[in-house]
Amino acid sequence: MRIDVLFTPAEFESARLEGAAAVVIDVLRASTTIVEALAAGASAVVPVVGVEEARALAGPGTLVGGERGGLRCEGFDLGNSPGEYTAESVGGRRVVLCTSNGTRAIAAAAGAGASPVLVAGFVNLKAAVRAAGAAGRDVVAICAGCEGAFSLEDAACAGGVVAGLAYRQGPLATRSDAAVAAETLFRANREQLVRLLGHTAHGRRLVALGLGDDLAVCAELNRRAVVPRLAADPGGGRVLVPLSAPGEPER
């Protein structure tokens, strides 16, 4: 198994990923929100790139969530704070989610031919590693970044995926330079994830917007066992649903 990491949209938007499993990472906050929504019992999360596209998908039994510039879009039912996605708000319902960085990365991973496309944050790191390893393919961790730029929190989380896979695979795993670098960033920060998030460019912006409470949720390692997986939607398009892992609890 070869393990690679793509740190920025400039890299992943030109990548060819046929034959590889992709793990898409947008710690602040799309990954975390998607995991929380599915853990709370949402039937599916529909990742969309555009605000108008999201609005057009609203309907009975379907909620629309997401942000632009960190704040809930006008007319949306929910923003992009993971804490909003509870059993009461989203249980049994379909959620259309539109975010600035994460949903673009998911679309790019699918467009580049990766399969499966999984979603990981710190909150489901261990489960995501297990799922990515079980795919039996090369693994590429895709960092959503922040407005096109490198995001330290996504790179560190990608390093957690690398570390976990390398531990599970032992000598069968080979790591690209980017994977080795990401692992170094994870190991340097793993004991202080909340502090890390508070120091990143994206984290500081969320704090300035009054959304600092989200950081603690996004930094809570392995609080969930659900792994979102991109699947064909019977109604067309693609949706994120919990990966089925026989014999293991998903939530």
Add this chain to the structure above:
Amino acid sequence: MRIDVLFTPAEFESARLEGAAAVVIDVLRASTTIVEALAAGASAVVPVVGVEEARALAGPGTLVGGERGGLRCEGFDLGNSPGEYTAESVGGRRVVLCTSNGTRAIAAAAGAGASPVLVAGFVNLKAAVRAAGAAGRDVVAICAGCEGAFSLEDAACAGGVVAGLAYRQGPLATRSDAAVAAETLFRANREQLVRLLGHTAHGRRLVALGLGDDLAVCAELNRRAVVPRLAADPGGGRVLVPLSAPGEPER
């Protein structure tokens, strides 16, 4: 002063860098070779991207060096091993240099509007930091990478630039997430640079080509005080010449 790092060609080839100083880094081996050539007394190094372009610039008093796939191009006077660039071989002469990654990064930095464009490796790190700081502008470290991909050795060297600038500038320096990440990579590896180079994808390839001796040269921190700077060539185009630093030795 804002300090940023661009890790891959996908990032720097679309960047706009007006108003910023660029420090271009290709540890293995263009940066190191350019520094060694100027330290050995070459009058200028002409960085070119294409092999045919390099051949066309050959002439009396002008040597042509460079590589494709790590090996000296057919008909070239020199390869891309820094140890080849001695006072005997290049002193007083002009050197046209064509390499796979580094010369492309230099061209991209200039094309993106950065000024000055400086060249750094581990061999001239301290001098490059001093020169970049003296420019009095934002600084962007540009990692050449290896065949389009992230290179750990370039990222770690960029982190050395970040660490040095942050130390010199104190609270006046702000670092992007990428700059913080690079600094972490530098600090994790600074005591074992030869070992680092031997473990990177590019380093392993050079060892396999029988060019392993180059790694020790490229890892020798601060062996030179010369800082290559891109300047207009009176005959047209751009050339790398030693930065003039009044009162300080250049070699």
